[in-house]
Amino acid sequence: MSREAFLNKLEAMQELAQNSLTGAERYVELQGWDSLAVLAFLSLADEDYGVTLSPDDVRRCNTVDDLYALVQPKKAG
16 A cells, blocks of 8 residues: 555544645644544554554554554565
């Protein structure tokens, strides 16, 4: 999945306007980001990338781009 597609999925997951994310945003500051959003992201990573992550993996990230990078190396491997 491309970075743009990832951003679009995250926007849809968080009910944000399409093309509103740049990747530089601190994900914890996204509208509606909470523990349920973490679970939704873990599900997205598993279903769309085939990657199993833990909440701790997510907590180590700072930005939306960090979340994207988190699934990229694992998808390639």
